Amino acid sequence: MALSLNIGKCTNLGNYRENNEDSIEVKTFPDTGLSVSVVADGMGGQAAGEIASKRAVEIIPRELRKTLTSGVNPESTKVMIRRSIVQANEEIIAMGQLDKEMKNMGTTVVVAVWRKSGEMFVSGVGDSRVYLIRNRKITQLTVDHSLAQALVEAKTISAAEAKDHKFRNVLWKYLGSKEVGEGPDVGVVPIQAGDRFLLCTDGLHGVVSDEKLLQFCLGQQEAQACADGLVTLALESGSRDNVSSIVIDVV
Secondary structure (H helix, E strand, O other): OOEEEEEEEEEOOOOEEEEEOOEEEEEEEOOOOOOEEEEEEEEOOOHHHHHHHHHHHHHHHHHHHHHHOOOOHHHHHHHHHHHHHHHHHHHHHHHHEEEHHOOEEEEEEEEEEEEOOEEEEEEOOOOEEEEEOOOOOOEEOOOOOOHHHHHHOOOOOOHHHHHHOOEEEEEOOEEEEEEHHOOOOEEEEEEEOEEEEEEOOOOHOOOHHHHHHHHHHHOOOOOHHHHHHHHHHHHHOOOOEEEEEEEEEEE
């Protein structure tokens, strides 16, 4: 039986910020069976964060539309996704160099790319996240590029300690930084009916635990209602940030 996607998306300014520096985008290209979902959380002075995140969600689907034709195999698909993220990084760095008001601007990004081959490709830079909910369990598919996570990987602190660490929101890699290098790892998930993918900014996962994310998602049947409800849940839980989510259901 052929699989398809139902996608819901929501972004909200929140209760404390003057600007929404989050950007979200869902692009589908029926001729190649390609679906690209992107969530970005910008940073930088004045409107720079908004501009960086907006450029990220524009550039990545644009680049993938050019390169991901129907005959590209999974390994080449991973290369193309990595290149699209590197291209976004290069363009954001260039904008920052040309305009002093955009100097040092940056953004996180997570991307989920689906092709009718039956796999979901996921990648990210920064601390926005992609989760998979399957068989009543939640799994984080991306790795945070925060100093706290780096300390975990160095076995200096525990994963539990990282959740409340003073460096949990300090990023060492993001779009707009040279540390992106040749691009991030790209994961491949063979999908099955009933899977739910969640892409979100730290305005959501920073205040709502993974277990609460799971329980909420299990109680929502429709992707759009789930995306809307998760944002409301974050705000009701005291999030002081912009909040964004994309929910992808495999049916």
